[in-house]
Amino acid sequence: MSMHAAAPQPLLSIIVPAWNVQNYIVACLESVLGQMGPRHELIVIDDGSRDATLARVRTLLEACPQLACTVLAQDNQGIAVARNQGLAAARGEYIVFVDSDDRLLAGSLAALEQAIDAHHPDVIACDFRVWLPDQEDKSHRVGLRYPHALLRDQATILNTFFADRQMYVWAKVFKRAVYEQLEAPVFPPGRVFEDVSTLPRLLSQCASLLYLPHPIIDYRQHPASITKLISEKWCLDLAGALLVAREHLERRGVDASVKTHFDIAAGYFFIGVVKDSYELPRASGRRVRAAIKAVFMESLFGDCASMLAAVRAAQTVSVDREHDARMIRQVERALAGSFVFRVRQTASRKIKVWRRLRRNQKAAAVF
Incomplete structure (x- = not known):
């Protein structure tokens, strides 16, 4: 369901899959909406939430009629399917993924726009922040090891990626055309490690990479994640x-x-x-x-x-x-x-x- 009238093709599509995150979704979307302008669109995919997530998303977006925002609701099928749905709906030249319990850090969209306007790379690799809301003194920035220059050597692009081993799709902003080069579904449904199989494939399609030493995401650490269930x-x-x-x-x-x-x-x-x-x-x-x-x-x-x-x-x-x-x-x-x-x-x-x-x-x- 589109919340507002369609706008000209955006530069950036921000995709937020959401499932049962009523306690986090407002802070997440506010961090995005506060940075959005005419070159951006926001797509939120509710993955069959059983709490107030979808209602809170709709209330928040209805208060921003000047922005290009879309809400899609589907039965619960997992984050991979939600991401694939977001990709199918996106119109932007570049794709920015944000997980629904994280935050887009201030100045991120502007920094991405500036980088794109200057270099137009196939992918932008970004720093991020490991965020412990209850222990802010332990929150810290994670920096990548790419050279501070536009890279056109595929071996350097891939070798640095494998050395860093930061397998998070939200830390890489790819051209939508790069996603379209992969067979659908881009993110394998039903898999826990969909980023691990997808990111190397995406990067192998890229002829250029720009490292943006700007932390783009506050990556929320949950107490529950410390006790991850090994199966x-x-x-x-x-x-x-x-x-x-x-x-x-x-x-x-x-x-x-x-x-x-x-x-x-x-x-x-x-x-x-x-x-x-x-x-x-x-x-x-x-x-x-x-x-x-x-x-x-x-x-x-x-x-x-x-x-x-x-x-x-x-x-x-x-x-x-x-x-x-x-x-x-x-x-x-x-x-x-x-x-x-x-x-x-x-x-x-x-x-x-x-x-x-x-x-x-x-x-x-x-x-």
């Missing part, structure tokens, strides 16, 4: 997302350095999921580790030895080469089924679960 599906979805990205990069014919950087990033995600899997019941954990090992091996372009050699020869973009080397050695041990590795992870996860429970008990006591 078999959660683990398997990440492994599957890596394989989708790998297959696309292969088809694009990326060079050897990109393959090495992809493998290292995949190693980080793999070892993280392996460690998390030790929170599952023993039988489930074993089943998951066997499944993700097979998918991970299929996702790699090379092997651990080639990754380690590239890191030690300083042939990679890296935040910390020694840390990269330690991770690769952990991957080797996990793949080999090392008894010592299994014992350490079992003990480590038990300690982490115990600490998490203690934190939750303390938080509950405060309230």
Whole structure:
């Protein structure tokens, strides 16, 4: 449903998928609406909310008749489907995603406009802020490692992305035409890690990237996110997302350095999921580790030895080469089924679960 009359083609389409966020949606949309002008449109997709989210969205947007705003309502199908719906409705030259519990930081739309007018890149990579509303002193900016210049080298674009490993679609502002180059649906429905499979594919289509050292999003950290529910599906979805990205990069014919950087990033995600899997019941954990090992091996372009050699020869973009080397050695041990590795992870996860429970008990006591 369109709230207001159609305007000329906007430069920026801001897409906000929303589901049961009545406590956050007003602050989110106010952070967007306060920056909007004639070159912008806002599209909100309500994903079957059962609370007051949709009513609050409509009330807020009806108070802004001068702005181009659209509300779409669908049955609950997940954030991937909501994002795809937003893309289908968007008319802007560039796409800005904002999650409904986050905030668009001040000056972001103006900074994006200025960057586009000056350079017109295929994608703009932005910093963001990790936001802890209840512990503001711990909120902090996350900066990317791209050079401060318009990049036209695809290997540099992809290698820096894999070294940073910031897999958030809202931190990258792509031309809508780049999204249209991918087969629909762009975001795989029903997957937890839809960004991990989608961002490498989008970036591989880009001939130019501009790094904008402006924090664009306040990325809200929820207390609940500290106690994320580890499940078999959660683990398997990440492994599957890596394989989708790998297959696309292969088809694009990326060079050897990109393959090495992809493998290292995949190693980080793999070892993280392996460690998390030790929170599952023993039988489930074993089943998951066997499944993700097979998918991970299929996702790699090379092997651990080639990754380690590239890191030690300083042939990679890296935040910390020694840390990269330690991770690769952990991957080797996990793949080999090392008894010592299994014992350490079992003990480590038990300690982490115990600490998490203690934190939750303390938080509950405060309230």
